[in-house]
Amino acid sequence: xxxxxxxxxxxxxxxxxxxxxxxxxxxxxxxxxxxxxxxxxxxxxxxxxxxxxxxxxxxxxxxxxxxxxxxxxxxxxxxxxxxxxxxxxxxxxxxxxxxxxxxxxxxxxxxxxxxxxxxxxxxxxxxxxxxxxxxxxxxxxxxxxxxxxxxxxxxxxxxxxxxxxxxxxxxxxxxxxxxxxxxxxxxxxxxxxxxxxxxxxxxxxxxxxxxxxxxxxxxxxxxxxxxxxxxxxxxxxxxxxxxxxxxxxxxxxxxxxxxxxxxxxxxxxxxxxxxxxxxxxxxxxxxxxxx
Amino acid sequence: xxxxxxxxxxxxxxxxxxxxxxxxxxxxxxxxxxxxxxxxxxxxxxxxxxxxxxxxxxxxxxxxxxxxxxxxxxxxxxxxxxxxxxxxxxxxxxxxxxxxxxxxxxxxxxxxxxxxxxxxxxxxxxxxxxxxxxxxxxxxxxxxxxxxxxxxxxxxxxxxxxxxxxxxxxxxxxxxxxxxxxxxxxxxxxxxxxxxxxxxxxxxxxxxxxxxxxxxxxxxxxxxxxxxxxxxxxxxxxxxxxxxxxxxxxxxxxxxxxxxxxxxxxxxxxxxxxxxxxxxxxxxxxxxxxxxxxxxxxxxxxxxxxxxxxxxxxxxxx
Numbered sequence: 356x357x358x359x360x361x362x363x364x365x366x367x368x369x370x371x372x373x374x375x376x377x378x379x380x381x382x383x384x385x386x387x388x389x390x391x392x393x394x395x396x397x398x399x400x401x402x403x404x405x406x407x408x409x410x411x412x413x414x415x416x417x418x419x420x421x422x423x424x425x426x427x428x429x430x431x432x433x434x435x436x437x438x439x440x441x442x443x444x445x446x447x448x449x450x451x452x453x454x455x456x457x458x459x460x461x462x463x464x465x466x467x468x469x470x471x472x473x474x475x476x477x478x479x480x481x482x483x484x485x486x487x488x489x490x491x492x493x494x495x496x497x498x499x500x501x502x503x504x505x506x507x508x509x510x511x512x513x514x515x516x517x518x519x520x521x522x523x524x525x526x527x528x529x530x531x532x533x534x535x536x537x538x539x540x541x542x543x544x545x546x547x548x549x550x551x552x553x554x555x556x557x558x559x560x561x562x563x564x565x566x567x568x569x570x571x572x573x574x575x576x577x578x579x580x581x582x583x584x585x586x587x588x589x590x591x592x593x594x595x596x597x598x599x600x601x602x603x604x605x606x607x608x609x610x611x612x613x614x615x616x617x618x619x620x621x622x623x624x625x626x627x628x629x630x631x632x633x634x635x636x637x638x639x640x641x642x643x644x645x646x
Numbered sequence: 647x648x649x650x651x652x653x654x655x656x657x658x659x660x661x662x663x664x665x666x667x668x669x670x671x672x673x674x675x676x677x678x679x680x681x682x683x684x685x686x687x688x689x690x691x692x693x694x695x696x697x698x699x700x701x702x703x704x705x706x707x708x709x710x711x712x713x714x715x716x717x718x719x720x721x722x723x724x725x726x727x728x729x730x731x732x733x734x735x736x737x738x739x740x741x742x743x744x745x746x747x748x749x750x751x752x753x754x755x756x757x758x759x760x761x762x763x764x765x766x767x768x769x770x771x772x773x774x775x776x777x778x779x780x781x782x783x784x785x786x787x788x789x790x791x792x793x794x795x796x797x798x799x800x801x802x803x804x805x806x807x808x809x810x811x812x813x814x815x816x817x818x819x820x821x822x823x824x825x826x827x828x829x830x831x832x833x834x835x836x837x838x839x840x841x842x843x844x845x846x847x848x849x850x851x852x853x854x855x856x857x858x859x860x861x862x863x864x865x866x867x868x869x870x871x872x873x874x875x876x877x878x879x880x881x882x883x884x885x886x887x888x889x890x891x892x893x894x895x896x897x898x899x900x901x902x903x904x905x906x907x908x909x910x911x912x913x914x915x916x917x918x919x920x921x922x923x924x925x926x927x928x929x930x931x932x933x934x935x936x937x938x939x940x941x942x943x944x945x946x947x948x949x950x951x952x953x954x955x956x957x958x959x960x961x962x963x964x
Contacts, residue, residue: 457935
C-alpha cells in the first residue's frame with residue numbers, strides 16, 4: 356500500500372515535469388501547427404545558463420531570472436531568424452521539420468562545445484529536504500515546488516488564453532488561421548508570441564527539473580521527448596491535454612519501473628504513444644477520434 | 647535546359663565512377679570510409695524511395711537499419727547461420743518488421759505519421775539497448791564471424807568490391823522499379839491518392855509494399871555494415887541518423903536519385919576531409935540543415951538549376 360502511495364507521489368512529480376514540457380510544445384503547435392523539437396534544448400540551456408551564472412557568484416534569484424530570460428530570448432531568436440522566414444515562404448512541413456531538427460542539434464551540440472560534457476545538479480529554490488510521510492513514504496521539498504508551480508503555470512496559461520487579447524489571438528489562430536488574419540490577427544506576431552511563451556515555460560521547467568536530476572548538454576533530450584509523447588497522449592485539442600498526458604505518463608512510467616523489469620519501464624512511454632496514435636490519433640482528451 | 651541537365655548528369659556519373667574506383671589505390675582508412683559511404687548511400691536511396699517517391703514521411707529508417715545489422719550479427723553468431731545466408735535472414739526479419747509496423751502506421755498522415763514512426767524508432771533503440779544477453783545491451787556485439795569466399799576472408803578492398811556490387815544492384819533495382827508500372831502507381835498514390843484509388847489502385851497496399859521493399863534494401867546496408875566492422879555498437883540506432891540521412895536526401899534534391907547520391911557523397915565525405923570530432927560534425931550538420939532549408943530548400947539540384955538560369959546558361963541550351 357505504501358509503495359503505491361510512493362508511486363503516486365513520484366509519478367506526479369515526474370508527470371508534472373512532462374506535463375509542463377508538453378504544455379510548452381502545446382502553446383506552439385496549437386497556434387502554429389509546428390512541433391518544435393528544440394523545446395527540450397531551451398530547457399537544457401536555461402539550466403546550463405543557471406549553473407554558469409551561479410558559478411560566477413550571481414545571487415540565486417538573479418541567476419533564475421537571467422537564465423530563464425536568456426533561454427527565452429534564444430527561443431524567440433530561433434523564430435525570428437529561421438522559423439518565421441520559412442513560414443512566410445510557406446515552406447513544406449518536411450523542410451520546417453529539418454530546420455527545427457537543425458536548431459535542436461545546434462543548440463545541443465553548441466552547448467556541448469561551449470560548456471563541456473560535465474553534468475551537475477542545480478540547487479533547488481526550496482533546498483534539498485526530504486519529508487517522511489509514514490515509515491517508508493517520502494517526498495522531496497523540491498516535489499512540493501514542482502506540484503505548486505505546475506498548478507500556477509497551467510492556471511496562468513489557461514487565464515492567458517481566456518482573458519488576454521494575445522491569448523485569444525493564439526486560440527483563434529489555432530482554430531482558423533485564415534479567419535483570424537481576416538479579422539486583424541497578425542499571424543506572424545502570434546507565431547513569435549507562441550515561440551516565446553513556449554520557450555519561457557520550458558526555461559522555467561529547468562529550475563523545477565534540474566534540482567532533482569542534473570544539467571548538461573545532453574539533459575534536454577529526455578524531457579523533450581517525454582514532453583511531446585505526453586502531448587500526443589493527451590491530445591492537441593485542449594490545454595488540459597498536456598497535463599493529463601503528462602501525469603498519466605509519469606505515473607505509468609514510475610509504476611512500470613517499480614513493478615516491471617527495466618526493459619519494460621523504458622519502453623512503456625513509446626508503446627503507450629503508439630497505441631494512442633493507432634487507436635485514437637487525436638489524443639485521449641479530444642472530442643472525436645478521427646485522424 | 648533539359649539538354650544541359652542531361653549533360654551535367656553524364657558528367658556527374660563519370661566523376662562518380664572515377665570516385666568509386668579511387669579507394670582501390672587507397673589505404674585501409676580510405677577503404678573503411680568508402681564502405682561506410684556505400685552503406686549510407688543504400689540508406690539514403692531507400693529512404694528516398696519511401697519519403698521522396700512514395701511521399702510517406704517515415705522517421706523510422708534507422709530502426710530498420712539497426713534491426714538488419716543486429717539480425718545479421720545474431721543469426722551468424724548465436725544461430726551459426728552462414729554469414730552469406732544472413733543477408734536473406736536479415737531481409738526477412740527487417741521486411742517482416744516493416745510489414746508489422748507499416749500496417750497500422752499507413753493509416754496515419756502528416757505529423758501523426760512522423761511522430762508514430764519516430765516513437766517506433768525510439769522503441770527499437772530502447773529494446774536493443776536493454777536487450778541483455780541477446781543484443782549485448784549497451785556493449786553491443788563483438789567477434790562476429792567474417793565472410794569467406796572459399797577459403798579467402800572477405801576484408802578490405804575485396805569487401806569494398808562487394809559493397810560496390812550491392813550498391814550497383816540497389817541502384818539498378820530502384821531504376822527498374824520506378825520505370826515499371828508499379829513505379830508509376832507509387833508516384834500516382836503520392837501525387838493524387840484519390841485519383842489513384844478511383845483507377846483501381848489500393849493506396850494503402852502500395853504504401854505498405856514500398857515500405858517492405860525499402861526495408862529489404864535497408865537490410866542489405868545493415869548486413870554490409872555488420873560483416874565489415876564485425877562489431878556492433880548500439881549507438882548506430884540513434885534516431886538522429888534518420889534525420890541526417892533525410893537531410894542528405896534533401897541536400898541532393900528530394901525524389902531524385904542522382905541528387906541523393908550527390909548529397910550523400912558531399913555530406914559523408916566533407917567531415918572526413920576536415921577530420922572533425924563527432925560532436926563538432928553533428929553541430930556542423932545542424933548549422934548546414936538550417937542554412938540549406940533557409941537558402942536552398944530545393945537542394946543542390948535546385949540551386950544549380952537556379953544559378954544556371956540566373957546566368958542564362960539554361961536559356962541558351964534550350
